[in-house]
Amino acid sequence: MPSRVDDTAGSGDASKSMIPLTPTLCGENLSCLRGDRLVFAALGFAVAAGGALLLRGANGSGKTSLLRMVAGLLPPLDGRLLWGDAPIVDDPAAHRRRIGYLGHADGVKAQFTTLEMVSLAARLADPRQARPRADQALADLGIAALAPVPGRYLSAGQRRRVALAGLLAKGARVWLLDEPTVGLDARAEAALDRIVARHRNEGGLVIAATHRPLDWPGAETLAVDRFAPTAGAAA
Amino acid sequence: MRVLILFGMLVLRDLRLTVRSGADSATAVLFFVVTVAMVPLAVGPDAALLSRLAGGMVWVGALLAALLSLDRLFQIDHEDGSLDQLALGPLPLEAVLLAKAAAHWLTTGLPLLVAAPLLALMLQLPAAGYGALAATMAIGTPAISLTGALGASLLVGARRGGVLIAVIVLPLFVPLMVFAVGGIEAALSGSPIRPNLLLLAGCLALSATVAPVAGAAALRGALR
Numbered sequence: 001m002p003s004r005v006d007d008t009a010g011s012g013d014a015s016k017s018m019i020p021l022t023p024t025l026c027g028e029n030l031s032c033l034r035g036d037r038l039v040f041a042a043l044g045f046a047v048a049a050g051g052a053l054l055l056r057g058a059n060g061s062g063k064t065s066l067l068r069m070v071a072g073l074l075p076p077l078d079g080r081l082l083w084g085d086a087p088i089v090d091d092p093a094a095h096r097r098r099i100g101y102l103g104h105a106d107g108v109k110a111q112f113t114t115l116e117m118v119s120l121a122a123r124l125a126d127p128r129q130a131r132p133r134a135d136q137a138l139a140d141l142g143i144a145a146l147a148p149v150p151g152r153y154l155s156a157g158q159r160r161r162v163a164l165a166g167l168l169a170k171g172a173r174v175w176l177l178d179e180p181t182v183g184l185d186a187r188a189e190a191a192l193d194r195i196v197a198r199h200r201n202e203g204g205l206v207i208a209a210t211h212r213p214l215d216w217p218g219a220e221t222l223a224v225d226r227f228a229p230t231a232g233a234a235a
Numbered sequence: 236m237r238v239l240i241l242f243g244m245l246v247l248r249d250l251r252l253t254v255r256s257g258a259d260s261a262t263a264v265l266f267f268v269v270t271v272a273m274v275p276l277a278v279g280p281d282a283a284l285l286s287r288l289a290g291g292m293v294w295v296g297a298l299l300a301a302l303l304s305l306d307r308l309f310q311i312d313h314e315d316g317s318l319d320q321l322a323l324g325p326l327p328l329e330a331v332l333l334a335k336a337a338a339h340w341l342t343t344g345l346p347l348l349v350a351a352p353l354l355a356l357m358l359q360l361p362a363a364g365y366g367a368l369a370a371t372m373a374i375g376t377p378a379i380s381l382t383g384a385l386g387a388s389l390l391v392g393a394r395r396g397g398v399l400i401a402v403i404v405l406p407l408f409v410p411l412m413v414f415a416v417g418g419i420e421a422a423l424s425g426s427p428i429r430p431n432l433l434l435l436a437g438c439l440a441l442s443a444t445v446a447p448v449a450g451a452a453a454l455r456g457a458l459r
Contacts, residue, residue, distance in 0.1 A: 068459070073323070073459065093325075103316050103319050107315055109317065111256055120244070124241060
């Protein structure tokens with residue numbers, strides 16, 4: 001997979017950057033409001049290139065909200081997100097390019113074949129060499145045989161793998177995974193561990209929300225419920 | 236250039252989705268045919284009366300038919316998670332909305348445009364009116380798709396969006412209908428239709444500029 005060009009290089013004041021070579025994704029003092037409930041407040045984290053962060057916490061503690069916040073889909077009530085030393089809101093297009101998001105829903109279309117879905121994800125990210133990247137992603141997830149199968153015939157676990165293959169084919173720098181192992185069997189979980197390890201080796205970042213213990217070497221854990229505001233905490 | 240290719244990919248994606256779900260693309264035209272075919276049954280086979288109603292009835296039928304597929308324009312993508320991926324894609328949501336509207340026009344507006352003269356023939360529209368009907372439909376249907384996409388974006392995530400969309404979008408269609416039917420009337424009475432076509436084109440320009448910006452804002456709200 002072609003590695004992406006370091007996209008902090010474009011920012012003008014890269015010279016006085018505090019984190020010179022390895023860009024870090026960090027959140028400072030983040031708070032999140034859902035409806036009229038403050039889900040978390042004063043939350044901070046940092047993930048360096050090659051790093052992994054596992055979000056833990058009870059249902060409703062805000063793991064998904066935090067992932068959507070990092071993706072740029074959910075603006076924080078307070079605080080800010082930084083890539084290197086540049087706020088992500090300064091260049092939303094660049095941020096969208098570096099984000100690969102795997103949500104609860106797999107985005108699988110009944111009418112599209114597996115190959116069509118994955119190669120569309122690849123082509124939208126980069127039209128060059130899209131087909132080989134899509135084929136490789138399918139092979140990495142062990143679903144090469146499903147390439148001509150339309151989405152309507154896929155099982156839940158197979159859909160999850162297709163979504164993961166789409167993520168892989170996009171070739172984004174930052175992976176945001178929301179319960180990535182849901183529906184996956186043991187072999188698919190092993191494949192997930194492999195692609196995550198390879199992604200991190202290539203300098204990628206991973207943030208995953210999970211209930212299952214994921215055995216990723218060097219991964220840090222962030223307990224999201226520690227940041228629940230005490231008054232309205234749903235313990 | 237790259238932006239245009241990406242835009243084309245999104246339009247093609249939606250075209251394929253609609254064409255492959257088969258029934259969806261044909262439903263609007265069939266609905267159009269059936270509603271307009273009801274008119275002679277309802278008001279009787281009086282040729283003079285029908286020919287006076289023809290322009291207006293064809294336009295009302297087209298507007299109602301265009302509504303049918305609108306509520307699913309973003310709803311399905313929202314429910315299955317594809318809208319998240321589109322929002323994180325290479326193009327801003329404004330362009331995504333334009334691509335969706337373009338695909339809607341190709342799968343719904345264009346078939347309506349083709350079917351309209353045939354239905355007008357059935358309603359005994361006088362010969363002088365066909366040019367005006369085709370011209371007003373050609374300018375009006377893209378505006379319908381754009382305005383409809385705006386309405387659909389406002390309803391993403393809402394329950395019972397299908398009913399609500401009619402309430403939200405039909406009033407926005409009123410100026411289109413007034414200018415279009417006015418144009419057909421003008422053609423029938425031998426007056427110039429240019430003023431009405433220009434007003435319609437103005438509506439198209441307005442919807443093409445407002446709908447992407449307002450619709451993208453609505454989508455961003457729905458994705459939070």
